[in-house]
Amino acid sequence: MPGNANNEQHWRGIAQRYEQEPGPINLENGYFGRMSRTVQAQYLEHVGFINRSNSLHVRQRFERGDNDAIRCQLAELINADPQAIAFTRNATEALQSLIRNYNRLQPGDQVLISDLEYDTVKGAMRWLAGYRGVEVIEIAHLHPASFDSLVSSYREVFVQYPRLKLMALTHVTHRTGLVMPVHTIARAAQAHGVDVILDGAHALGQIDFNLAELGISFAGFNLHKWIGAPLTLGFLYIAPERLADIDPDMGECHYPSTDVRARTPYSTPNFPALMTLPWVLEEHRSLGGAAAKGARLKYLRDRWVSQVRSLPAIEVLTPDDPRLYCGITAFKFSGRDQQMMVDRLLKEHGLFTTTRVGTAFGTCIRVTPGVVTCVEDIDVLINAITQLAKD
The missing domain is CATH 3.90.1150.10 (Aspartate Aminotransferase, domain 1)
Structure with missing residues (x-):
């Protein structure tokens, strides 16, 4: 053990x-995890500090470098290039941004979801039907599930629906905790020209994984479940070589089109929570x-x-x-x-x-x-x- x-x-x-x-x-x-006493104390200290300093600190320090340093520390958590991640409020926001802005779909293409996906992800993929003119393919997995049955179900779908271009895949399903064989499914998807958007909401902090080894170019994560961060923290991941396949969000102009942070809505974030993230990551590491x-x-x-x-x-x-x-x-x-x-x-x-x-x-x-x-x-x-x- x-x-x-x-x-x-x-x-x-x-x-x-x-x-x-x-x-x-x-x-x-x-649903969401606890903050430790140490993290909670740091968070509350940052709440008070930001409330006192207001925009002065944010404009002069946080937006001019502190957030980049925090982003680098988060990138270390998943062994990724800091230029591949952008902060979001949660995994849902990250996944919606990726689905909404994926630009390789043409009318008549097909997208894939299963019964194990998060309902908001299903909704976002169905939204594509009305706004992109694509067909949504929905499958239900056999029960009880096995490694082979899960992989076979996708291989069969890839053959049956040759117009598939995009699929949602949940790493750890929120309904039952089933861990999907992501690497094998992603490899089969790639062989058929199907891109995968990975829902990693429950995987991060519970499972050791390497996105590159899994064959994943697009993913969304939570930091408030198994990492131990304050609520309102998540992030999206786009492999740098695939950045052009995700459009800037609704013409987002706060960052240049070459910046991954333009792929999700720019807004006033929870600054105290982000400032607390280095303590969160250190504690996560200290626990093993x-x-x-x-x-x-x-x-x-x-x-x-x-x-x-x-x-x-x-x-x-x-x-x-x-x-x-x-x-x-x-x-x-x-x-x-x-x-x-x-x-x-x-x-x-x-x-x-x-x-x-x-x-x-x-x-x-x-x-x-x-x-x-x-x-x-x-x-x-x-x-x-x-x-x-x-x-």
Whole structure:
């Protein structure tokens, strides 16, 4: 087992770095992550400073170099050229900018989405139909999913629809935590002349990856989920050699057309949050980065899944193939109203989870531990599911 994934003393020490409100056990850490006490203190200090200095600091310091230095530190996180990334408010904004401004589509071309994509990404791809005259191809993946079935589904689509030019692909699906075989799918897409826009919202901070090795030229990410940044921080990535394939956003003129930052709307950002990012990245590294966080989250996931997968009336929807899962996993109570069961988990067992919808298997319950989650919390979940399955 990698590193300290099962070292409870080590992770209890890490949990002490975060403030937690008394109450139910939070197993819905996929919405957004916590800031540590250190990051929160820095953020609040920057809020006060920017409020006091107002535009003086922003105009004279931040816009004249500080933001570039922060951008360079962020680029190190994904081993990218700083000229390949632009700050956004979140992954959704980044992905919408990439989809909206992708300029290689002609009327009659086809674009591809699956049932596993984030709803806003689906909406943006469907928007292309009305504004670019393209046809949207939608597929639903087989359940249960396997590495081969996922890859085959795309290879079949690429052959069936030769006019495909662009596709959305989610690295870690927000509904079930399924990790897509991005490298293999992207390689097949490239062989058929299909560009991939990658949704990395849940991957960054949970999974070690190299965008160049994955064969990805366009991607959007969050920094507030698994990296530990304040809300309102995300970024987009465009491989420098592909910059010309994404137009400046609606004639964006604050940056030259040769600058990646012209590919997303220019606005007044959350300056204190951006100024806090160096502390966020340093803390992420100090925890061991995605390798350590991901191993810990998978350990916690394996602990509960191994105990409930064989229970009658319980269906775990995320496969156990280590290539296809991370810390997030979804399940369902067979023949039950899943929202009612989420409510019972909360009211009867003090466990906060959430439902997800939009796939062939219907509504599911998503369980997402975090870096503050301990094995005792997971054991409460195991006991709760076991009891409720008997009802």
